[in-house]
Structures are given as structure tokens and as C-alpha cells.
Amino acid sequence: MKKGSGLKLPADTAPFFRDKALAGRMVAAIAEKAASLAAAGRRANFMEVCGTHTMSIAAAGLRRLLPPPVKMLSGPGCPVCVTSQGDIDRLIELALIGGVTVATFGDMLKVKGSKGLDLQAAREKGADVRVVYSPLDSLEIARTEPSRKVVFIGVGFETTAPVIGGVLVRARAAGLKNFFVAPLFKLVPPALEALLSAGNTEVDGFIMPGHVSAIIGPEPYRFVAEKYKVPCVIAGFEPLDILRGVDALLGQMLSGRPEVDTEYSRVVKAGGNPAALKLMSEVFAPAGASWRAIGKIPGSGLALSRAYSAYDAFAEFGVKEREAPEPKGCICGLVLTGKASPPDCRLFGKACTPSSAVGPCMVSSEGACAAWFKYGG
Amino acid sequence: MPGKSGLKVPAKIALAYGSGGRLTHELVSGLFARAFANKALAELADSAEIKAGRERLAFTTDGYVVSPLFFPGGDIGKLAVCGTVNDLAVKGARPLALSASFIIEEGFDGELLKKAVLSMKAAAAEAGVDIVTGDTKVVDKGKADGLFISTAGVGLIPAGRSLSFSGLRTGDELIVSGPLGDHGVAVMNARNNLGLSGLRSDCAPLNAMLEKALSAGAVRAMRDLTRGGLATSLNEAAAASGLSIELDEEKVPVSPVTANACALLGLDPLYSANEGRAMLFCPPSSSAKVLKALRSHRYGRGAVIAGRVLGKGGDVSLRTAVGGSRLLRMLEGEQLPRIC
Numbered sequence: 001m002k003k004g005s006g007l008k009l010p011a012d013t014a015p016f017f018r019d020k021a022l023a024g025r026m027v028a029a030i031a032e033k034a035a036s037l038a039a040a041g042r043r044a045n046f047m048e049v050c051g052t053h054t055m056s057i058a059a060a061g062l063r064r065l066l067p068p069p070v071k072m073l074s075g076p077g078c079p080v081c082v083t084s085q086g087d088i089d090r091l092i093e094l095a096l097i098g099g100v101t102v103a104t105f106g107d108m109l110k111v112k113g114s115k116g117l118d119l120q121a122a123r124e125k126g127a128d129v130r131v132v133y134s135p136l137d138s139l140e141i142a143r144t145e146p147s148r149k150v151v152f153i154g155v156g157f158e159t160t161a162p163v164i165g166g167v168l169v170r171a172r173a174a175g176l177k178n179f180f181v182a183p184l185f186k187l188v189p190p191a192l193e194a195l196l197s198a199g200n201t202e203v204d205g206f207i208m209p210g211h212v213s214a215i216i217g218p219e220p221y222r223f224v225a226e227k228y229k230v231p232c233v234i235a236g237f238e239p240l241d242i243l244r245g246v247d248a249l250l251g252q253m254l255s256g257r258p259e260v261d262t263e264y265s266r267v268v269k270a271g272g273n274p275a276a277l278k279l280m281s282e283v284f285a286p287a288g289a290s291w292r293a294i295g296k297i298p299g300s301g302l303a304l305s306r307a308y309s310a311y312d313a314f315a316e317f318g319v320k321e322r323e324a325p326e327p328k329g330c331i332c333g334l335v336l337t338g339k340a341s342p343p344d345c346r347l348f349g350k351a352c353t354p355s356s357a358v359g360p361c362m363v364s365s366e367g368a369c370a371a372w373f374k375y376g377g
Numbered sequence: 378m379p380g381k382s383g384l385k386v387p388a389k390i391a392l393a394y395g396s397g398g399r400l401t402h403e404l405v406s407g408l409f410a411r412a413f414a415n416k417a418l419a420e421l422a423d424s425a426e427i428k429a430g431r432e433r434l435a436f437t438t439d440g441y442v443v444s445p446l447f448f449p450g451g452d453i454g455k456l457a458v459c460g461t462v463n464d465l466a467v468k469g470a471r472p473l474a475l476s477a478s479f480i481i482e483e484g485f486d487g488e489l490l491k492k493a494v495l496s497m498k499a500a501a502a503e504a505g506v507d508i509v510t511g512d513t514k515v516v517d518k519g520k521a522d523g524l525f526i527s528t529a530g531v532g533l534i535p536a537g538r539s540l541s542f543s544g545l546r547t548g549d550e551l552i553v554s555g556p557l558g559d560h561g562v563a564v565m566n567a568r569n570n571l572g573l574s575g576l577r578s579d580c581a582p583l584n585a586m587l588e589k590a591l592s593a594g595a596v597r598a599m600r601d602l603t604r605g606g607l608a609t610s611l612n613e614a615a616a617a618s619g620l621s622i623e624l625d626e627e628k629v630p631v632s633p634v635t636a637n638a639c640a641l642l643g644l645d646p647l648y649s650a651n652e653g654r655a656m657l658f659c660p661p662s663s664s665a666k667v668l669k670a671l672r673s674h675r676y677g678r679g680a681v682i683a684g685r686v687l688g689k690g691g692d693v694s695l696r697t698a699v700g701g702s703r704l705l706r707m708l709e710g711e712q713l714p715r716i717c
Contacts, residue, residue, distance in 0.1 A: 065699070
């Protein structure tokens with residue numbers, strides 16, 4: 001956000017998207033379809049892929065509104081949560097290198113590495129770790145403090161990557177030699193392919209992420225409906241968007257015609273956002289990425305393109321890829337793949353709470369465990 | 378860890394221990410309340426009740442470290458008076474006198490100090506209370522952040538008045554005195570230079586408005602909603618009474634500009650701080666009269682009935698606008714550092 005711009009806030013649109021009467025009619029429509037499925041002895045496990053959906057569902061108390069057999073499962077769509085333990089270790093190693101300043105979104109501070117250390121603890125050991133609200137702020141640090149080598153932690157999906165790509169374009173134009181990105185970006189469609197091809201039979205329908213889809217458009221999900229015959233809907237983040245999405249998924253199940261339905265058409269267009277896609281293809285190149293508890297998925301991440309390879313923090317500082325074990329007792333991996341719900345974990349709410357989190361799903365404000373803890377099931 | 382003394386204190390005091398949420402509560406009950414153990418303190422109310430002969434006095438103190446010192450709708454001086462006056466008023470006390478203690482950083486601008494002091498004078502005049510004693514300290518540059526103010530206040534509790542969460546009963550109605558979250562969001566906007574326009578703190582002395590409410594009808598308990606917001610205060614009420622409380626999201630007043638700023642910044646107005654809002658619990662037979670009295674005062678025009686006391690439990694739940702339901706917990710960790 002531009003500082004001091006006197007940005008005028010738009011009129012409040014929230015009441016429309018939370019209209020109680022409309023919500024009531026949608027819940028009735030959902031109940032009717034759910035009853036037909038139940039009568040046929042079928043289940044309806046729907047995965048909301050995106051962490052923002054997880055939070056919206058919990059904050060609006062939708063779980064208690066949805067009739068059986070509809071069950072919502074969280075997916076691998078919280079960027080902090082899916083960052084592998086080995087990659088967290090690499091970030092902590094980076095932060096502890098002399099002369100390095102790590103700039104990061106706040107959520108990454110408290111994710112523990114395999115030795116129990118997080119970036120906050122690294123800071124107490126003398127590392128220079130700063131929280132920024134925009135990646136542009138990290139560029140500003142590099143500009144005003146030329147003696148520091150500034151590393152921005154590039155964690156996020158197709159939504160975050162173009163923003164950081166834009167920052168890299170500026171860094172190059174400004175000729176900055178002390179700015180780097182630790183590229184840990186993830187891509188949603190390859191992760192879904194990995195889930196489905198591994199024979200994941202838990203999911204009867206996907207609520208696809210709204211913001212990611214605004215960038216990539218609906219086409220990249222087509223294989224989910226066509227090859228794996230699983231219904232898909234791209235939904236917005238207001239409670240009514242999500243109810244409409246659930247209704248659409250039930251409709252597809254009943255008709256037996258899975259497709260990619262775009263409910264969030266006020267934001268998501270065919271072909272996505274061409275400017276963002278072009279920028280991403282210039283700055284980044286597809287690469288393998290490590291996902292927490294899922295492992296390495298080919299083509300599921302973004303590395304820096306040849307033209308921008310000089311900005312790769314891992315290459316610059318010689319910090320190598322590695323694997324590391326999950327925290328003991330933590331079932332974040334099962335939660336991220338829809339195989340368990342947060343209260344299934346014996347640490348949940350006891351040894352693991354937002355103020356002393358064991359796993360990343362409790363750390364991130366978009367994590368499934370944090371949502372469940374804060375808002376209840 | 379509890380040692381021989383039974384005192385519980387974390388190894389290091391993280392910022393979140395001052396957030397007004399769950400961790401603050403842990404520190405206060407584990408260390409201060411245990412170390413100083415006495416009956417007046419044990420209530421952990423906004424003001425302590427002490428006896429002086431036949432009279433009952435309310436006594437309270439508060440430190441103000443807000444950054445920035447001046448923000449739309451208020452400043453550290455106005456806050457220091459209103460916060461303490463409000464802590465007395467929600468116990469049903471009529472403020473008698475305040476003290477003010479200043480910790481000033483070496484090199485602080487004299488004109489700004491004057492501005493803060495004049496603001497205190499104006500707020501005290503509005504509340505109808507004098508600042509009768511004080512203290513001044515100047516510390517080395519870097520040992521404080523410009524200006525910190527502490528105030529304390531004493532008030533007289535009229536005979537027969539007894540306000541406490543332990544008096545809540547199933548079926549009581551919850552009144553919120555106006556739109557929520559304005560102070561926290563306005564200060565955050567000013568501090569981080571976020572550039573959002575139209576945000577304004579609700580900082581105000583509430584004693585006159587609450588006095589009006591108390592004379593209109595029966596009130597069981599009141600609290601001014603400061604750090605941690607309505608959600609945290611409701612959890613304190615639920616824990617203290619052992620009863621569950623339900624809040625209607627639809628009824629909760631939030632101004633459109635604060636609602637939008639919260640949506641933009643990822644904040645929740647239910648946890649955002651207020652400095653001129655209160656919640657009141659009334660039996661159903663008096664809630665309409667109390668509501669009318671609140672609305673007749675300029676600081677209570679936006680008052681509404683927003684929830685109710687349920688049966689045994691001690692939880693707080695939110696009935697969401699779309700008809701769902703979920704838990705409403707105490708603030709975990711830090712939403713807004715140093716806002717009052």
C-alpha cells in the first residue's frame with residue numbers, strides 16, 4: 001500500500017455477501033441435495049484448498065450449518081504450512097549468516113525448524129530478521145542499507161509470486177546487488193495432481209482457491225474434473241460464496257458431470273491475469289519443490305529464471321537443499337492432505353496452541369489448526 | 378513455572394504479555410495477584426473496591442504508553458484521563474480525584490508536553506474530576522519513548538450499588554454502547570502511516586453516560602472495552618460468572634470505515650481496542666430503559682442489544698451473520714502492540 005496516499009475506503013459491501021435470508025435459502029438448497037446423497041449412501045468430503053477459505057469457513061461458523069454427509073477438509077493451501085521442515089532449516093541457516101538481513105511476512109517467524117529453532121529465536125541469537133508487510137519494503141531496506149545483504153523469503157503461491165517478481169524487476173532496474181529472494185514458491189495444480197495421483201480417495205470435490213485462480217484462470221484445474229472425475233468450483237471468500245460453492249459441488253455429484261465451475265466470476269476470468277503470468281514467466285521458471293509431509297513434487301514450485309538467477313539467495317550463500325523430520329507427534333501432514341482434522345491430533349489445544357505452536361498449521365494465521373483452535377469445530 | 382512461592386512467571390516477558398489478552402491474564406493472575414494476594418485485588422476488576430468507614434471507594438491505576446502520542450480523535454493525555462475515569466465508572470463509582478505521573482524522555486518537545494497536558498485538563502473538566510496530585514521524572518534519552526503517563530483515580534460508590542460479573546443471570550441481555558474497534562484501528566493507521574482516511578478513535582469519558590444508564594434501570598455489571606476488545610471482555614465475564622454468553626454478529630455495531638480497514642488489514646473489530654465504549658449486562662426487564670438512557674447521551678447514540686447470557690458453561694459463542702455459530706475466544710498473542 002502506498003504510504004500516506006490518503007486512500008479512500010470503498011463503501012461497505014460486506015452486508016450483501018452475508019445476507020442472512022439468502023444464506024438460509026442456500027443452506028436449504030444444500031440440505032436438499034445432501035439428503036439425496038445421504039439416501040444413496042454417499043459421502044461428500046469437500047476440500048477447501050486455500051487457507052483463506054479455511055479461515056472464512058471457521059469464522060462464519062459454516063461447519064455447523066452444513067448438513068451431513070457434507071464434510072469440509074482443509075487442503076495444502078496455507079503457504080507457511082506447506083513449507084517443508086528442511087526448507088525452514090535452510091531459512092534459519094540463511095538468517096544466521098553474518099551480514100544477512102532476512103525480511104519476511106510475520107507468519108514465518110514462529111515456524112520451528114528441526115532443531116526447535118525458529119526465526120524469532122534466531123533473532124535472539126543475533127540474526128537480523130525483520131517483518132515486512134510488503135516485499136517492496138524489503139527492497140527499501142536493501143536500498144537504504146547497502147552494507148546489508150537483504151534476503152526476502154519467497155513463500156507463497158501463484159498469488160504472491162507475481163508481486164515478488166515485480167519487486168525483482170525493480171531490483172534489477174535499480175542495479176541493486178545486495179537484494180536476494182529465497183525462492184520457496186509453490187504451485188497449486190501440480191500439488192493437486194500429486195494428491196490425486198497418489199490415490200487420495202478422501203476428496204469428493206474441491207473448492208479451488210479464489211486468488212490463485214484470479215492469476216492462473218480456471219483452465220489449469222481441468223484435469224481434476226476430466227482425468228480424476230472430481231467436481232471443482234472456484235469460490236470467493238465471503239460466506240455466501242462458499243455456500244454457493246458447496247451447493248455447486250453437490251449439484252455436480254448428483255448429476256455425475258464433474259467440471260470446473262467458476263463461482264467467483266467477479267474476479268476470476270478465463271485465461272487468468274495475462275500481465276501477472278507474463279511477469280512470472282520472465283522472472284521465474286518451474287522447478288521441483290518440497291512440500292511438508294508430501295515430499296518433493298516435480299514442477300510444483302518456482303525457481304528464478306536464468307535472467308534472474310543472480311538474485312537466488314540459496315545459490316548466493318551456498319545453502320543447500322535438505323530433508324528434515326517432522327516435529328514429533330505433529331500431524332500437520334495428514335491435516336494438509338485432508339486425511340485428518342486438527343482435533344484428531346493429540347497435541348491439539350494441549351501441547352500445541354497458537355502461543356506455543358508445535359507445527360506450522362497452528363502457527364500460520366491461515367493454518368487449519370489455528371482456525372480450529374480460534375473458532376472451534 | 379510455579380516455584381516454592383507459587384508465583385508463575387515466564388522466563389522472558391514477550392510483548393504479547395501486554396496485549397490485554399490471554400497472556401496478560403496469565404501474568405496478572407500468576408504473578409501479581411498471587412504475590413499481592415488480597416480480597417480487593419482478587420476480583421481483578423477495572424477498579425478495586427475498598428472501604429473507608431461506611432463509604433465504599435473504587436480505586437484504580439493505569440499506565441499509558443501509546444504510540445503515536447497524538448492520533449485522530451485523541452492523544453495520550455486524553456486517554457490517560459478517560460481510561461482511568463472509565464475504570465471507575467464501570468464499577469458504578471463517581472470519580473472524586475485523579476493523580477498523574479509523567480515519565481518524560483530527555484529532549485522531549487515542550488510544546489507537545491503542553492499539548493498533552495491541556496488535553497488532560499479538557500478531558501478532566503468534561504468528566505468533572507480534578508487532577509489533584511502528581512509526579513514528574515525525566516529519564517535519559519533512549520530510556521523512554523517520548524512520554525509515558527500513569528494516572529490513578531478514586532471514586533465513591535453510592536450506597537446500594539453493586540456491579541460484578543458474579544451477579545450475571547441466565548437470560549440477561551448484553552448491551553454494547555456503540556460502534557466497536559475504532560480506537561485500535563485509528564491508532565494502528567496513524568502509527569504505521571497506512572494512509573487510510575476517516576478513521577477516528579472513540580476515546581471519551583463515559584462516567585456521565587453510565588451514570589444515566591444506572592439511574593434508568595437495573596444493571597448487573599459493566600466493563601469498558603479496552604485492549605483485547607469486546608471478545609476478551611466477554612470471555613472475562615463468562616469466566617467470572619461461569620455462564621456462557623452468546624453474541625449476535627449481525628447486531629454488533631461496527632462503523633463502515635472501521636469494518637473496511639479491518640478487512641484490509643486482517644484485523645477483527647471484536648478484538649480491536651476501544652477507549653470510549655462499554656458493555657453492560659441487564660435483566661430483560663430493564664434493558665430497554667437502560668438502552669434508551671444510553672442512546673440519549675452523545676457517547677451512546679449507537680448503543681444496541683447485541684447478545685445474551687445463556688446457561689452454565691463459561692464459553693463465549695458468536696452467532697454469525699449467515700446463521701452459523703462458532704467460538705469467540707480471548708485474544709491469543711498480539712493483535713496491536715501498544716495502543717493505549
